Amino acid sequence: MQSLYVEGNTVLHRLPAGLKLGSLIAFSIAVFVSGSLAFLGALLVLAASLYFALPMRPRQAFARLVPIGAAILLVGGFNLIFSPWQVAAVSVLRLSALMFLAAAITAATPVPAFIDTVTRFAMPLERAGLLRAADIGLAVGLVIRFVPDILQRYHAIHDAHRARGIRFRPSGAIVPLIILTLRDADSIADAIDARGIRGGQEKRKTK
């Protein structure tokens, strides 16, 4: 039950969660509107600076980015094969800048703040009768909350292979990882139901 949140008192920690999420949306639009290598490079430096200014050891900071960083390099590699190098560079810069800013905001914002903010943002949709805002907030919070657990499970599968002297292949971890994750998702869903977290107002007890 690890957390992506990193304790600290940086400027990013102190900003309201709503402003941070709003900025991330604006930043995402900016990186996809522009195709300028210089502009995207500047945004990447800005986002990376925010990320590395957080109180984390460099090793810890890099380790968090490995899975998504590898995926970005893969995308860049494919682009390099089928498109001019400038196209590949633009896509790598865009995705990397987004990765750094999203990782920085995730590390500097507690999960309950995410849940409350997303719930507030989704309220107009609830008023329009489209969904329950609290469900959206909870869903986003749970995704952020369970990312480290999924990584932890991947490492446990890796260790189990080593302990039994079986050669580990990442592709071989996919099926057990999905099964374990779904099983835990069931348990968490049970806990949410049992604790009445999806709408069990106290006043109902008095019915």
Added chain:
Amino acid sequence: MRIEFLEAGVTYEGRAALHPLTLTLTGRRIGIIGLNGSGKTTFARLINGLTKPTTGKVRVNGRDTLDDQAAVTADAGYVFQSPQNQIILPILKDDIELGLKARGVAKADLAARVEGTLARLGIAHLAERRAHELSGGELQLAALGAVLATRPSLVILDEPTNQLDLKNRRRVAETIDALDEDVIAISHDLATLSSFERVLHFHEGRLVGDGPAASVIAQYEAMNR
């Protein structure tokens, strides 16, 4: 507390996890024993409304678990076998607040409710701690705290001392013993249940024993020698 099972049973894919049974539970401390897969957890989950009866009805304090699940859930708190799956948010205080917010507790009251609950369990110092840093006993108490904070009248505990060492087992057992709320506890730790006023014994999905702790535990031990 008054729990009524009216020919309530559960069948999964053609196999009876719990054969239909009719009984009424009242009293402050009720224990449930039985071998693995005997239907204990299914029975307990029916009370909280987590599992729906495939036949019959279950009523908790007069409310049907099918028709009024939100009210039943609020009245009958459930502590799972694995506390790490019960605690949803990483920081203990945040996790307890999550449950309280869902029940519409005013923001101004949240801190006091969390503090009061944790103090009652003797773990107020853990409020800001991350769940993965807690010991097994602390985690179990934290999961119990998350349920007690919502003020249920009944707490259902599924093997609360199962994963604990001797010291933590005693600590959790003493805490359960001191609860003001009514308790229904599933346990393989027969010593914990020996002081309970009533014990139910399940075997292969059937209720085979129901009575004072000493006699039902003796029957269970005799059957599994």
